[in-house]
Amino acid sequence: MEAEKKKKIFSGVQPSGNITLGNYIGAIRNWVRLQDDYDCAFAMMDMHTITVRQTPAEMRKRTLELMALYIACGIDPEKSLLFIQSHNSAHAELAWVLNCYTYMGELQRMTQFKDKSARHADNINAGLFTYPVLMAADILLYQADYVPVGKDQMQHIEICRDIANRFNALYGNVFTIPEGMLVKAGAKIMSLQEPTKKMSKSDPNPKGYVSMMDDFNVIAKKIKSAVTDSEGVIEYRPDDDAKAGINNLLSIMAVMTDSTPEKVAADFAGQGYGALKGAVAEAVVEGIKPIRAEYDRIIKDKAYLKDIYTRGAETAHRIADRTLKKAYKKIGFIID
Ligand code: ATP
Ligand code: LTN
Numbered sequence: 001m002e003a004e005k006k007k008k009i010f011s012g013v014q015p016s017g018n019i020t021l022g023n024y025i026g027a028i029r030n031w032v033r034l035q036d037d038y039d040c041a042f043a044m045m046d047m048h049t050i051t052v053r054q055t056p057a058e059m060r061k062r063t064l065e066l067m068a069l070y071i072a073c074g075i076d077p078e079k080s081l082l083f084i085q086s087h088n089s090a091h092a093e094l095a096w097v098l099n100c101y102t103y104m105g106e107l108q109r110m111t112q113f114k115d116k117s118a119r120h121a122d123n124i125n126a127g128l129f130t131y132p133v134l135m136a137a138d139i140l141l142y143q144a145d146y147v148p149v150g151k152d153q154m155q156h157i158e159i160c161r162d163i164a165n166r167f168n169a170l171y172g173n174v175f176t177i178p179e180g181m182l183v184k185a186g187a188k189i190m191s192l193q194e195p196t197k198k199m200s201k202s203d204p205n206p207k208g209y210v211s212m213m214d215d216f217n218v219i220a221k222k223i224k225s226a227v228t229d230s231e232g233v234i235e236y237r238p239d240d241d242a243k244a245g246i247n248n249l250l251s252i253m254a255v256m257t258d259s260t261p262e263k264v265a266a267d268f269a270g271q272g273y274g275a276l277k278g279a280v281a282e283a284v285v286e287g288i289k290p291i292r293a294e295y296d297r298i299i300k301d302k303a304y305l306k307d308i309y310t311r312g313a314e315t316a317h318r319i320a321d322r323t324l325k326k327a328y329k330k331i332g333f334i335i336d
Helices: 021-034 056-073 090-099 104-108 111-119 126-141 151-171 216-224 241-256 261-268 273-300 302-331
Strands: 008-013 039-044 081-084 146-148 179-181
Touching: 008 021, 008 126, 021 039, 021 056, 021 146, 021 241, 039 056, 039 302, 056 081, 056 273, 056 302, 081 302, 090 126, 090 302, 104 126, 104 151, 111 126, 111 151, 126 151, 126 302, 146 151, 151 179, 151 302, 216 273, 241 261, 241 273, 261 273, 273 302
Parallel strands: 008 039, 008 146, 039 081, 146 179
Antiparallel strands: none
16 A cells, blocks of 8 residues: 655745754754654755845855754754755745745734834845745745745745735646644743843844853853743743743743743742743753754764755755746746
8 A cells, every 4th residue: 555645745944044942943854853754845945044134154164064964853854855945046046936926015024024114124125025926936946735834924925925815826736735734832932031022033132032152151051041020929920021031931931841831830830030040041052062962063074964955955946946837837937
């Protein structure tokens, strides 16, 4: 009997800065567990990254670092397809097509566009505006069934579904309609300094995020100086913004110790914030240590990394080209 066909997964992170604990908990950590049960593709989304101005040499370095980090976190290049987005021209090609099936009004509603145009008022470029269309192309090219991302990206998955449905309604079943896949805990890790905002690797204040590359004592220090509240009570109240700092620490602790925020809160009931912060700092450092050891080993082996992304580009191209050609044919381009 033929083995049941595995469902497909696509996801990626932008090499826009040092990967944070938020990226790890909300995204990469979960990908690792999905590799056996799904047919996975993970990419370094460098084309998305240039929607905000970058220093070229730094971006090259960060793209490789991101790849080494994926592998250090447990993404196995023998199980999952690993590649660099810009190595597969099909992404740009399908994005162009999809641009013609996406409305200005839909893109104007995107929270990330509004946030990023406020933060980069001097560079509100067209790429920043059509960012979700390129993201839709990424996902649809691989006919992904699921897209494991943090909560902030769910709006982009929704627009991807809308575009795909619109295209399919016109031309038949060209694209699989993907679904977002959220983690149960930690889908939105908050800034340590402004706990009502998400932890972000492009935060100008490095105290707001824990980088997976930070020194261990820096990580501990950042967590110990996390902004909390003056109530002095350890309770998990996810809907109470006044408790955002404590909720965040409880969520981080829960993820790092395979518990739940409610249980962690019960364990620390009656204790001071200092005790909780100390325990979170230790759990995070202990969790990151083995990843860093692996990372330090992998990042030195440039030939190994190159071999993986070269092979990855070939496979990615082969898979994506089938979808691209299918779409081209449907819209009336001559393909042979
Ligand atoms: P930038 O600050 O450059 O926008 P970012 O830190 O938001 O970057 P992305 O590259 O946009 O990171 O996101 C990569 C993945 O990590 C996405 O799946 C995203 O949903 C997830 N992610 C990002 N920040 C968090 C967070 N604070 N908590 C949980 N998941 C997150
Ligand atoms: N926009 C995503 C990164 C990204 C992505 C994707 C994630 C680009 N293309 C396709 C999943 C699937 C972000 O995390 N900021």
